[in-house]
Amino acid sequence: MSHQFFFKVSNTSKNSRKGIIQTAHGDFPTPCFMPVGTQATVKAMRPEDVLNTGAKVILGNTYHLMIRPTAERINRLGGLHKFMNWPHTILTDSGGFQVMSLSSLTKVTKAGAEFRSHIDGKKIMLSPERSIEIQYLLGSDITMIFDQCIRNSSSKDDTEKAMNLSLEWALRSKISYLSYQSRPGYAIFGIIQGGLYPDLREKSAQELIKIGFDGYAIGGLAVGETQEEMFSILDSIVPFIPVDKPRYLMGVGKPKDIIGAVKRGIDMFDCVIPTRSGRNGQAFIRKGVVNIRNTVYAEDMNPLDKMCICYTCQNYTRAYLHHLIKSKEILGAVLMTQHNIHYYQDLMQDLRDSIKNNNWEMIDNIHL
Structure with a gap:
């Protein structure tokens, strides 16, 4: 039987909190x-290897x-869990980020976002209702x-228009979500x-x-x-988010970004940095990074991180x-990515x- 969805805080330290989220999986x-x-x-990793790093939730798109x-x-x-052999929690991004990142292929109206597929140029309409339907099907x-x-370089007027449109879409998303059969744990x-x-x-927070x-x-x-700008926004907005609900900072980030955000009360993070960096030869270690392509590592018999x-x-x-990455061997991407996720x-x-x-x-002495 599916579990009920819930979030519970077990410990706090100033603005930070430790807790647990339960879902259907x-x-x-x-x-x-x-x-x-x-x-x-998860690029360059088997699902069982992702689980062995300690991860129990992943993101799809x-x-x-x-x-x-x-x-x-x-x-x-059989659904995304079965399709990718991941019987644990899955969160899906709605496609909204692609409205920006693929803006040259996108036309935004109140109805939704009209895309040209980056694969074959086919015209696709992604509305709040369709996005929710897709996530339900997954x-x-x-x-x-x-x-x-x-983009943050947009004028305040354009930012406000996008924010108001997002609020309209949020209501439509919620109505669409509720139109499907209620499922415990989702x-x-x-x-x-x-x-x-x-x-x-x-x-935006108050209306949501x-x-x-x-x-x-x-x-x-x-x-x-900048990191300072991001932290400033978190300082201003976190107090308005209900304390009994999870707080998720999307697309973040580097270790120092995550540490600073946790200290400000954020609970959930996702980012392509550890996988992308791994494939490109960068490893995150305690108190720094290793760019394994550098010649200094060509005869270094130490592990990435002792x-x-x-x-x-x-x-x-x-x-x-160093040899694997310089030789563009697939195993190099696998091993570097596995380390970064771990x-x-x-x-x-x-x-x-x-x-x-x-x-x-521990955080200050080992990671910063």
Whole structure:
């Protein structure tokens, strides 16, 4: 039987909180980092290897899966969990980010976003209702509303228009979500927009709360603003998010971004950085990064991170990884990615321990 969806805070440390989220496909601790599996795969990793890093929730993407292989096909094949052999929690991004990232192929109206497929140029209409339908067909445990994310360089007037449109789409998303048969353990999150304008962020949050969602995400960040700007927005908006709901910072980020956001009360994160960086030869380690392509590692017999117990660090040297990446061998991407995802999960566990013990020395001394 499916579990009910719930979020419970067990420990706090100033603004930070440690908790647990339960969904139809199990529970996971917070703060958490969700590896990104945009096209039904965390790149260069088997699902069982993702699980072995400590991750219990991953992210998929509505836009990419609706184009290939299509939500309808995945549904006929048993849903996304079965399709990708991941029997644990899945959160799906609604496709709203692609409205911005693929803007040269997109026309936005109140009805939704009209795309030209980046695969074959076919015209596709993605509306709030269609986005929710796709996420339902995929079987997402956590559905995201369809929103319009715009660049932070946009004017306040354009930012406000996009925020208001996102609120209209949020209501339509919620109505569409409720039109499907109620399923225990599933949830829908709202997305707070408003760019770098605190007053717009506050309005967005307050209006979303009136609609009512199971959790609240902060979108439109990690798109070119400085870390100081991002933290300033978090400081201004977190107090308006209900304390009994999960807070999800979308698309973030680097370890220092995550640590700072956790200290400000954020519970959930996702980002392509650890997988993309791994494929490109960058490893995250305690107190820094290793760019394994550098010649200095060509005869380095040390592991990537002496404090790491991941498969890569326990079995391979920097010298071997340097060789693999320089030779463009697939195994290099696999081993580097596996380490990075493991490091991120270790970081989240250290953050949870720091909150539980109300002691941040481990984070300050090991990760910063």
